[in-house]
Amino acid sequence: MSLHDDAVAVLSSWTAPTDGEELLRAEFLGHLAAHDDAMLRACAPGHLTATTAVLSHDGARVLLTLHPKAGMWLPMGGHCEPSDTTLAGVALREAVEESGIADLTLLPGPLALDRHQVWCHPPHSWHLDVEYAAVAPPGAEAVISAESLDLRWFPVEEIPDLSDEATRRLAARGRAALAGALASHDRGAAG
Secondary structure, eight states, rough: OHHHHHHHHHHOOOOOSSSSHHHHHHHHHHHHHHTTTSSSOOOTEEEEEEEEEEOOOTEEEEEEOOOOOTTTOOOOEEOOOTTTOOOHHHHHHHHHHHOTTOOOOOOSSSSSSEEEEEEESTTTTEEEEEEEEEEEEEEEEEEOOOTTOOOOEEEEGGGOSOHHHHHHHHHHHHHHHHHHHHEEEHHHHHH
């Protein structure tokens, strides 16, 4: 299965949690149907990307990067590469590359969708962003990459003003998904 096919399968089976994201899901699927290269940066009208909220092991904090182009605190994420085979793989690869934390655990997803204007193809194009969350092991130390001005852990409830609502939403959904996974694990261990 190609990355394009994986994206179609992921989005076709995903249940959007809001009406707005259901509209985005349909838009993303339409874009995939119209563009064989929809997964690659070369797709000028827009392309699918993957973003990952990296959470602390207990879900209390989220690691954000001070993005050099956006000038905002954002989750890890970026473009698909020709060697990628799954959206989840893109999300995990980008999170590891940008956080410097090699042993992240990706939570089942996606957790959210977002569409935002970028300047990959002047005057602008769109990132059709499929969003995930990953969990860092206890004591994980982030390492700033060349793609970041800074990396910091923030309490999920205290994401700085110099961020956006999509980041806040993804961090909260990631924390909820982690809490659900931990509760399920605890029930399984007790049974």
